[in-house]
Amino acid sequence: MARTIKVSIIEDDETLRDGYAFLIGATEGYDVISTYCSYDEASKKIATDKPDVILLDIELPGVNGIDAIPKLKKLLPNCYVLILTVYESEKQIFNALANGASGYLTKNTPSTKIIESIKEVREGGGPMSINIARLVIRSFQKNQESPLSKRETQILELIGEGKSRAQIANELFIDLETVRSHIKNIYLKLDVNSRADAIKLARQNKLI
Amino acid sequence: MARTIKVSIIEDDETLRDGYAFLIGATEGYDVISTYCSYDEASKKIATDKPDVILLDIELPGVNGIDAIPKLKKLLPNCYVLILTVYESEKQIFNALANGASGYLTKNTPSTKIIESIKEVREGGGPMSINIARLVIRSFQKNQESPLSKRETQILELIGEGKSRAQIANELFIDLETVRSHIKNIYLKLDVNSRADAIKLARQNKLI
DNA sequence: TCATAAATCCCCCAAATAGGGGGATACTAT
DNA sequence: ATAGTATCCCCCTATTTGGGGGATTTATGA
Structure with a gap:
């Protein structure tokens, strides 16, 4: 050497x-x-x-x-x-x-x-x-004061992977409607009304 | 100090x-x-x-x-x-x-x-x-031998941001149908048939 | 103890979206 | 010349989304 x-x-x-x-x-x-x-x-x-x-x-x-x-x-x-x-x-x-x-x-x-x-x-x-x-x-560090709960963060991560509600429901062994509820809450907390906006805001603020 | x-x-x-x-x-x-x-x-x-x-x-x-x-x-x-x-x-x-x-x-x-x-x-x-x-x-380095063209990579990145075809078309000033064509080609090249699978494969192989 | 948040599940609805087919044209580089 | 790229056009249906309206249970903290 x-x-x-x-x-x-x-x-x-x-x-x-x-x-x-x-x-x-x-x-x-x-x-x-x-x-x-x-x-x-x-x-x-x-x-x-x-x-x-x-x-x-x-x-x-x-x-x-x-x-x-x-x-x-x-x-x-x-x-x-x-x-x-x-x-x-x-x-x-x-x-x-x-x-x-x-x-x-x-x-x-x-x-x-x-x-x-x-x-x-x-x-x-x-x-x-x-x-x-x-x-x-x-650049790796996540925001420690996320408004989202653990479950919500997890679901937003899966949305960030391009997964549909059905896919998420399957992956987490929960009902499709439960996924919907979580997504509704995510949108409420982040004050957005689309997947793209949620992902954008979450990435900007390092929530995911 | x-x-x-x-x-x-x-x-x-x-x-x-x-x-x-x-x-x-x-x-x-x-x-x-x-x-x-x-x-x-x-x-x-x-x-x-x-x-x-x-x-x-x-x-x-x-x-x-x-x-x-x-x-x-x-x-x-x-x-x-x-x-x-x-x-x-x-x-x-x-x-x-x-x-x-x-x-x-x-x-x-x-x-x-x-x-x-x-x-x-x-x-x-x-x-x-x-x-x-x-x-x-x-972890930052992208694959230098991507099968995807520049435009395809760009569109796959936008898909990774959760954007719809319409949003992508608007952002890139191209027709909705052009976006479709590119996505079809991306799916062909990556041998997948959904956004989620394309994102997954692309992230795994650091194409995006 | 009582309110709050979290996680779970249920129903209605219409509009947007995705993906599978089938093409065409023009430009570029090899 | 041939392959790849980027652009645009049509058909179609099933899936998905997001906006409403709820309910229940389990923690957790004030």
Whole structure:
């Protein structure tokens, strides 16, 4: 496992790009094999570079970093993409991860942590900056003060799975009319009158 | 911000409990104010302890750790719960986070990392062990080889939000019949014949 | 003890919805 | 040229939904 880790960097800011390249290249066990200032430029040659890990910026000229991830993964299926950016918006983060990024670091990350993260990602980890980890964990947390009862929450979850009243009744071993009653109460409490609105409100407020 | 961090530990294994207590208590800036071997025991007194952070085991006698989290958060709304366990099953992890845990460490975590994580959690971070972070990040990643086209994926997402054909047609500025066609194709490709089954399969395979 | 919430079940009704058929056309990329 | 995609059109029926109106039982808490 003492193989050198081959790193490519895609970053449009020259100063940062050179800085990272120098820092990482100077570290034992790491080799910066190429640097690019955009995806468009990288796409031509990166497949032959065969890096283990790509450090990727989000704000790039041309194809942005988020959209570049699936393209890079297609060119290099066994390569890990590590996002290194100033963006901290939830959408950006979740889109980057959904698109296949294996880690997400913000640019205030100390260089030792960046270098450590490159190794971590190649060993199957999922490195994140502290502030990113907070957002990611929060995205899982449910609202502790739901107006809905347990049963109601459970039924709303099944509605969120696209199930009909009949299917829900079967699954919970209760009568169709009981399911109706619960749904009526859910609608009353959430002040909505359709499945779609109930789901939307419940997801927004993390009731389900 | 140089205040001492008050820590409580809930862990049924005496050796581990004493070990953690010793390690953390001996560290500058940390104070272990109480240790308990179960939630039931802790519930009586922990509200008056007022810890900043609770280190919580999952496999506990009586009320298990997962179920204890919301109860602890109710007793101490401003306290952070940090899970420290051997369990690494996806369900356990996601349930713990959904219930309000602010971090998740596995027991092979080196003590320096545990101590660092306690500080991190109090500063709004979301510390995780490397293997946990990997699972968490994977849970966001979509399948890159979906059989569905972009439009089909988009429509299936809206179905997953409980929307009717008419609502989808409105939202996408296309005809009701076009939505129908797409849904027919989705059902064909996924080999299902209902919304619920399509959603289930799509979620399982991370197509949406 | 009395009110409240929760969970269960029952009936009426009309309108909307879903899913199974059968097509067509135009554009794009390979 | 062929396949895939996106768009639109028609037939049909059974299912589903949501709005009314109830009732009963069991906890739980004030």
